[in-house]
Amino acid sequence: MDTSKARGAILARIRKAQGRPEAVGALERHEAEAWVASHPVAPQPSIGADTVAHFEAQALRMMCTVERVRAADDAPAAIAAWLRASGLGELAVCWPALGDLPWAQAGLSVEARAPGGDDKVGITGAFAAIAETGTLMLLSGPDTPAATHLLPETHVAIVPASRIVPHYEDGFALMRSERGQPPRAMNLVSGPSRTADIEQTIVLGAHGPYRVHVVIVEEA
Structure with missing residues (x-):
């Protein structure tokens, strides 16, 4: 079984249920890549000076x-x-x-x-x-x-x-x-x-x- 095709089909159904196009658009891809490239940092616990x-x-x-x-x-x-x-x-x-x-x-x-x-x-x-x-x-x-x-x-x-x-x-x-x-x-x-x-x-x-x-x- 081609898992990449199966995964693509599942994601396409999810996107369709959300009212979005089945394929990822250029703007969405750009926004996602920009977010990953920015490496946002979530709140971090304090570890002290040492x-x-x-x-x-x-x-x-x-x-x-x-x-x-x-x-x-x-x-x-x-x-x-x-x-x-x-x-x-x-x-x-x-x-x-x-x-x-x-x-x-x-x-x-x-x-x-x-x-x-x-x-x-x-x-x-x-x-x-x-x-x-x-x-x-x-x-x-x-x-x-x-x-x-x-x-x-x-x-x-x-x-x-x-x-x-x-x-x-x-x-x-x-x-x-x-x-x-x-x-x-x-x-x-x-x-x-x-x-x-x-x-x-x-x-x-x-x-x-x-x-x-x-x-x-x-x-x-």
Whole structure:
């Protein structure tokens, strides 16, 4: 079935019921495109003066664990300590973009590749992080495969403090300025995967990781 034709037929019936032409007119298209191009901003919640602290508080509220390190090269040792303290071993996969970090020096066996079904820990970076809700913004690409934060039971994210922005609109504006347009996949991750479909009881790990650990790098 051609879904685009089916969608067009449905929209045409809606427009006809509204007393408008079945096809979108040039003026309507221009007005819609102008509205999208203007990127109007809705009311935004206040996050206070310390964007990083607000992100950290919201990430904790979303059932993440969070720690801070001074520099990116300090992240492997901090992650190794957290994995061992959590009983999660010393094996992991990471984004190819993170492959040059000193993993072996920290006592970890980390392979810079996309995960398979048997990989339990996936380590990623983040394109940006949203302080408003403690959310990670992850963009897919050859060196940043989406599977790394979706398949393993444990997701560890290394987030530079300089990439933590106040609101969603700031994250989307950053993406437009640096990338021009969204990649094939953009994922917004707010804590571990969860569902309450059965008797409204929260179950973690239903559609992704059971746990999310965020390492904030204070130096860019």
